[in-house]
Each structure stands twice: as structure tokens, then as C-alpha cells.
Amino acid sequence: MEQERNKASVRRRLHHVCTATVGATLALVMAGGLVTNTGSALAVPDWPTTFGYNMFTYPPSQWVGGVLYEHTHRLLGSLVGLLTIALLAAAWFWEERSWVRWLTFVALIAVIAQGVLGGMRVVLLRHDLAMVHGSFAQAFFGLLVVLWVVTAPSWDRLGESSATLQGSRLAGSLALVLPAAVYTQIVLGAFLTHRGQALWEHVAGAALVAGLVVVALAWVMRASPETAALRTPVFALAGLVALQLSLGFLAYLWHFTNLHLRLPYQVGLMVLAAHRMTGTLVWGTSLVFALRLARALFRSEGAGWSVKEASKAWT
Numbered sequence: 221m222e223q224e225r226n227k228a229s230v231r232r233r234l235h236h237v238c239t240a241t242v243g244a245t246l247a248l249v250m251a252g253g254l255v256t257n258t259g260s261a262l263a264v265p266d267w268p269t270t271f272g273y274n275m276f277t278y279p280p281s282q283w284v285g286g287v288l289y290e291h292t293h294r295l296l297g298s299l300v301g302l303l304t305i306a307l308l309a310a311a312w313f314w315e316e317r318s319w320v321r322w323l324t325f326v327a328l329i330a331v332i333a334q335g336v337l338g339g340m341r342v343v344l345l346r347h348d349l350a351m352v353h354g355s356f357a358q359a360f361f362g363l364l365v366v367l368w369v370v371t372a373p374s375w376d377r378l379g380e381s382s383a384t385l386q387g388s389r390l391a392g393s394l395a396l397v398l399p400a401a402v403y404t405q406i407v408l409g410a411f412l413t414h415r416g417q418a419l420w421e422h423v424a425g426a427a428l429v430a431g432l433v434v435v436a437l438a439w440v441m442r443a444s445p446e447t448a449a450l451r452t453p454v455f456a457l458a459g460l461v462a463l464q465l466s467l468g469f470l471a472y473l474w475h476f477t478n479l480h481l482r483l484p485y486q487v488g489l490m491v492l493a494a495h496r497m498t499g500t501l502v503w504g505t506s507l508v509f510a511l512r513l514a515r516a517l518f519r520s521e522g523a524g525w526s527v528k529e530a531s532k533a534w535t
Contacts, residue, residue: 234311241307245360246500248300250496261290270291275291275294275295308325308327320370351410369512374449391517399503401428402429437454467495
């Protein structure tokens with residue numbers, strides 16, 4: 221019993237480090253969105269320096285206009301990199317599961333690659349790299365959410381509820397399809413933001429995600445309404461998707477009607493930033509729900525069985 225308590229205490233420490241890293245990455249995504257929406261991506265023309273300065277010694281008095289957005293984005297990126305290193309060290313010191321330790325190593329490689337992508341966007345003046353940079357940022361955020369879920373105390377407890385859940389084929393399908401659909405929306409949103417393409421594909425994707433969330437909500441309320449670990453994220457997901465649809469409609473009006481001529485620029489900036497942030501939260505919450513659902517359903521059967529069974533729901 222004492223050993224179990226010590227194990228839980230150690231895992232909570234790792235979870236706290238992971239929580240800090242997820243929070244900082246969320247702020248970084250927000251800052252990156254502001255860089256894009258304000259057209260500040262090239263406000264600082266060099267990298268990894270800032271107008272020849274070491275980025276950490278660049279004078280705050282010169283943080284004005286687009287430089288403020290871009291330089292803040294770079295500093296937040298450095299913070300996320302340091303936190304990822306701390307997460308790796310904490311996992312290899314405290315975590316017993318080898319696959320979790322290796323996931324933190326993958327996270328470190330990913331954050332390094334993401335920083336290089338951002339730098340190459342500036343150095344090479346390649347606008348298409350901005351789209352890759354934004355999409356990869358969301359993939360990195362998703363990886364951190366996975367680590368956040370599997371280090372949480374609820375991860376071990378969820379396996380105990382697997383015997384009480386019904387409709388495993390549909391649930392398994394949701395665990396696979398929902399996050400995939402949300403990430404596809406993120407990529408389509410990147411095409412729309414950076415190239416002005418895939419508008420109606422993005423709209424259709426929004427309808428698909430909304431439909432999947434309704435199905436997920438109905439399934440949880442029918443099969444396991446007493447399981448808070450599933451109920452909480454699916455209700456949060458429903459609320460976030462409703463908000464995201466509203467923000468998406470406002471973003472459409474801002475870009476494709478003359479609304480931007482009638483309202484202050486700051487209003488549009490807030491709408492676009494909120495749309496991007498809410499999309500990130502939808503992505504993260506869909507992963508939380510999918511991972512917890514998969515854990516509750518398939519802990520004993522294994523991943524191969526889960527994919528096989530899930531595919532049957534669509535045939």
C-alpha cells in the first residue's frame with residue numbers, strides 16, 4: 221500500500237510538469253496565431269537572433285508593433301523547449317513505463333523540429349512553411365496532451381470501468397475517428413488561413429466534427445453517465461464545438477463580407493484569435509476523451525483488437 225502511494229505521488233509530480241508544458245504550449249499557439257493574423261511573421265527578419273541581438277537580451281524598449289508579437293512568440297517557444305527538456309528529465313527519473321519515457325523523447329525531437337521549421341520560415345522566406353509550422357505545432361500540442369492524459373491519476377482508474385461499458389464498437393470508432401476528424405479540420409484551417417483554399421471542405425469538416433460530438437455525447441449519456449472521466453470531457457467538447465461553430469461563422473463574415481469595414485480591426489483580431497484558440501482546445505479535448513474512452517474499453521484486449529473492432533462499426 222505504501223509503495224502504491226509513493227508511486228502515485230511520483231506520477232503526480234510528472235503530471236504537474238506536463239500540465240505546465242501543456243499550458244505554455246497553449247500560450248505559444250495563441251501567440252503564433254496572433255503573429256499570423258497581424259501579419260507579423262517577418263517583423264523580425266533574422267533567426268535565431270533578433271536584429272542581431274541574442275533573443276534573450278533584445279531590449280524591451282524595441283518590442284513594438286509586429287516585433288512585439290513575433291519576438292514574444294520566439295521567447296514562448298524557448299520556454300516550451302525548456303519545459304519539454306524538464307518533462308523529459310522528469311519522465312526518465314520518475315516514470316516506470318518505458319513507452320511514456322520514449323514519448324517524452326519524441327516530444328523533445330518534435331519541439332526542436334518545430335523551432336527549426338519556424339526559423340526556416342524566416343530565413344528562406346517560404347510562406348508554405350508557415351502552414352506546415354502551424355499544423356505541426358498542433359501535432360506537438362496533441363502529443364503533450366497524450367502525455368498529460370497518461371500521467372494523470374485517472375488513467376489507471378479507468379481500466380476498472382471497462383466491464384460496465386456497452387456498445388464498444390461504436391465507442392472504439394469514436395476514439396479513432398473523432399480526433400482524426402478534428403486534426404483534419406486544423407489542417408484545412410491552415411490551408412484556408414495561409415492559402416485561401418478549402419473553405420467549403422472546412423465547413424463540411426465542421427459539420428462532421430459536430431455530428432461526431434453529438435454521437436459521442438449521446439453514447440456517454442446512455443452507456444456510462446456515471447463515469448466522470450468520460451462525462452466531463454465530452455460535455456466540454458460539446459460546449460467548445462458550439463462556441464467554435466459560432467466563432468467560425470463570425471470569422472467567415474469578417475473575411476468574406478464587408479464586416480471588416482464596419483468594425484474596428486481589433487474586433488476581427490479577437491474573433492480570429494479566439495477561433496484559433498478554441499480550435500486548439502477542441503483538438504486537445506477530443507484527444508482527452510478518445511484516450512480515456514480507449515483506456516476504459518480496451519485495456520485488457522490491446523490496441524490491435526480495438527482498431528479491428530472499431531472498424532466493424534462502419535461496415
